[in-house]
Structure formats: structure tokens, C-alpha cells
Amino acid sequence: MVAQLETSSVNSTLSLPYPVEGLVQVFTSTQRTFFTDVIAQSLRIAGQGTSVLVVQFLKGGIRQGQERPIQLGQNLDWIRCDLPRCIDTPHLDEAENQALQKLWQYTQQIVGEGKYSLVVLDELSLAVNFGLIPETEVLEFIAQRPSHVDIILTGTEMPKSILDVADQITEIRRSHRP
Template sequence: MVAQLQTPSLNVLSDLPYTVPGLVQVFTSGQRNFFTDVMAQALRIAGQGKSVLIVQFLKGGIHQGYNQPVQLGQNLDWVRCGFPGCIDGSDIDESEKNLLLDLWRYTQAVVSEGKYELVVLDELSLAINFGLIPETEVLDFLDKRPRHVDVILTGPNMPEEILQMADQITEIRRSHRP
């Protein structure tokens, strides 16, 4: 059972005499990694009454497509691709690729509507590097998003042009100390 916490609406954007621009943050590493700090940040922001969307492009789940998001509390929607497995490379069948592209189109649409204040795009770099989502579309998406929307991109080997666009880059490295 998940408890639903009622968070008062702060309406911070409408109370300010100006719009605070959103940031593009990148969390990357040399290998595939789970970015715990990103998930903790998303949960914290949702707990403060802000709307958050987490999109996991390469992880599937049983009946977990964008039309059936997992809702954590009242402010966090979590969506995955609508297939049961995970994508580990560019060699996927046409139906899986279509589901991934449907998720990408859905993400673009809800972000352009300004529905969310924070959007986490998990493993997007791998989807780009596998040739499943065009890098030019991602750059265009980041450039044209509503200015108040914060976007966090995760994944190994983030493309250089996205790094150049980022306001903040966090690189996770493994320590070889005993």
C-alpha cells in the first residue's frame, strides 16, 4: 500500500514576478549505472509539491507503458516502455522499437504542454547511442521545452553536443581503492 500525501500547492512560478529558467542536468558514467541520486532528487522534488515525470526508455515492465504510469504519491509519474523486457542493444524487433518511439513521442508531448516541472530521462544516452532515438530530436526537444522545466538526462557515454548544452554535468566514476 502506498500512502498518498497531500502536499499544499505552492504555485511558486505564478507567485514570482519572473520565470525561473529550468536547468538541463546530465548524470553520466563510463558504464551503465543506476543513478540513485537522481531518483532521490525526483522524490524530494515531488514531495515539495512539484510535478515530476520519470521516463525509463530501455526498461520495460509488465503493463507499464506510458498509458499506465506508476504513480508515486500525487506528484510523481513513472513510465517505462510497454514491453516486458529490457533493451540491451540496437538489435530489437520492430514492435519494441515502435513502443520506444511511442514513449519518446509521449514524453515530447507532455513536456511541451508544461505538465511537469521536472523530467528525468533515464538511459536516454543509450537510446541515442543505439540509434533508437535521433540525437538531433533530443537536442531540439531540450531547446524547445518550456523554459521553466528542469530536465535530467542519465546514461553512459552522453553525446558531446548534449554535454555542451547542459547546465550541470555530474560524472560518476568507480573508485579502485581497496
């Protein structure tokens, strides 16, 4: 479960005898059907007063780049790649690749500032597997994030190196087939 206590580094009034370390969670499945669970968890945590950022790397189509985040309540910011379409192939034109790289750079910067306590990186595994975001950069990002930040990574076929650094892995499987 994601840590829900805020540490003093994020303006908490709690006086804990120990720091609360952020977790790295992975949600994976052979089908792309787990975002509902992750967004529900994000909304619940944001509703409790914790700052949340949801980043969808491969979704586009609604002009929702980092300059125009959707704000759900006071504590949840939701951004997508500023593209006219959803990415479903590793073959991007130059403008699409620049938009994706801009979103990745923004994500690294804003998370490094410590503004958010929970960060959801949706379909990051697909961006890595498509070769659009280097796996080594993702691992470095996870290692260098502020210590209080919880990270949730989602996607199919999560790279083993990312699974190896995860504190929790949730594999969602179909248990009933009609």
C-alpha cells in the same frame, strides 16, 4: 541543483520579479549506477509539491507503458517502455521499436504541455547511441521545452552535443575499488 520554485505558468502563488528558468542536468558514468541518486532527487522534489515525470526508455518487463504510469505520491509519475524485456541492443524487432517510438513521442507531447516541472529521461544516451532516438530530436526537444521545465538526462557515453547544452554535468566515478 534543480530549480524548486514554481513559476506563474504552472499555477504558482509566488510573485517573483523574474522568471525561473529550467535547467538541463546530465548524470553520466561509465557504470550504470546513478539512477538511485536521480530517483532520490526526484522523490524529494515531488515531496515538496513539484510535479515530476520519470521516463525509462530502455527498461521494460513490467507492463508499465505510458498508459499505466506508476504514481509515487501525488506528484511523481514513472513510466517505462511498454516492452516485455529491457533493451540492451540496438537491434529491435518492429513491435519493440514502435513501443520505444511511442514512448518518445508521448514524452515530447506531455513535456510540451507543461504539466511537469521536472522531467527525468533515464538512459536516453544509450537510446541515442543505439540509433533508436535521433540526437537531433533530443536537442530540439531540449531547446523547445517550456522554459520552466528542468530536464535530467542520464546514461553512459552522453553525446557531446547534449553535454554542450547542459547547465550542469555530474560524472559519477568509483573512488574505491575493492
